[in-house]
Amino acid sequence: MIEIALAFAFGCFGLAALFNLYRIVMGPNPGDRILALDTLVINAIALIALYDVALDTQVYFEASMLIAMTGFVSTVSYARYILRGDVIE
Amino acid sequence: MTNVWVEIAISAFLVIGGIFGLVGSYGLVKLRGSMRQLHAPTKATTLGVGGVLIASMLFFLFVDGKASLHELLITIFLLLTAPVTAQFIAKTHIHRQERPTTLPSTGTGRPWASFESDEERARLEAEADGAPERVR
Numbered sequence: 001m002i003e004i005a006l007a008f009a010f011g012c013f014g015l016a017a018l019f020n021l022y023r024i025v026m027g028p029n030p031g032d033r034i035l036a037l038d039t040l041v042i043n044a045i046a047l048i049a050l051y052d053v054a055l056d057t058q059v060y061f062e063a064s065m066l067i068a069m070t071g072f073v074s075t076v077s078y079a080r081y082i083l084r085g086d087v088i089e
Numbered sequence: 090m091t092n093v094w095v096e097i098a099i100s101a102f103l104v105i106g107g108i109f110g111l112v113g114s115y116g117l118v119k120l121r122g123s124m125r126q127l128h129a130p131t132k133a134t135t136l137g138v139g140g141v142l143i144a145s146m147l148f149f150l151f152v153d154g155k156a157s158l159h160e161l162l163i164t165i166f167l168l169l170t171a172p173v174t175a176q177f178i179a180k181t182h183i184h185r186q187e188r189p190t191t192l193p194s195t196g197t198g199r200p201w202a203s204f205e206s207d208e209e210r211a212r213l214e215a216e217a218d219g220a221p222e223r224v225r
Contacts, residue, residue: 009144015111015114034178034181035117036117038174042135042167043114046106049138053144058149065166068170069166079180080177
């Protein structure tokens with residue numbers, strides 16, 4: 001039963017990532033693209049956590065933790081760059 | 090052999106998390122306007138990831154017999170950062186797509202905080218602080 005639920009969750013988050021890619025490509029504003037990229041990062045974290053469960057290892061949790069941190073920093077710096085034209089003033 | 094109720098709980102969390110994640114990204118595509126789109130991913134996707142991480146926590150606790158707190162760390166981190174990101178994206182939108190005249194009124198006679206200059210804010214706050222003292 002867990003295998004079926006895992007496959008379903010993988011499908012959901014994969015489709016969600018495709019929706020995000022559509023929004024990144026279509027825009028139209030930079031703010032939309034930042035939001036879509038941030039959501040893509042969160043979906044990647046979910047996919048890595050699902051992969052961990054599927055393989056029955058805990059090796060990749062550090063990877064998802066790192067992606068969560070770099071994702072947050074990159075979103076904030078992209079938004080700042082759009083706002084101020086400079087990341088660190 | 091694991092308990093069937095544990096399996097049901099893990100599967101339910103996985104399915105709920107997957108549905109929330111999908112709804113969040115579908116809202117990103119479906120809704121019109123940046124401010125409306127902001128709602129879907131910041132709430133629904135965070136909840137979806139939370140569901141998946143709870144499922145994986147239960148999985149490693151009951152199926153492997155090892156308690157793991159990594160997932161809790163990731164969940165807390167995401168819950169802390171999602172509002173900050175949303176705030177930044179909303180501010181980006183306000184400054185790039187809107188003008189002080191196109192925004193709805195704040196109802197206080199002052200402009201939106203993001204558009205108020207530092208001198209103006211300092212003057213108004215000094216006035217607000219100074220008013221009771223003059224009465225005294």
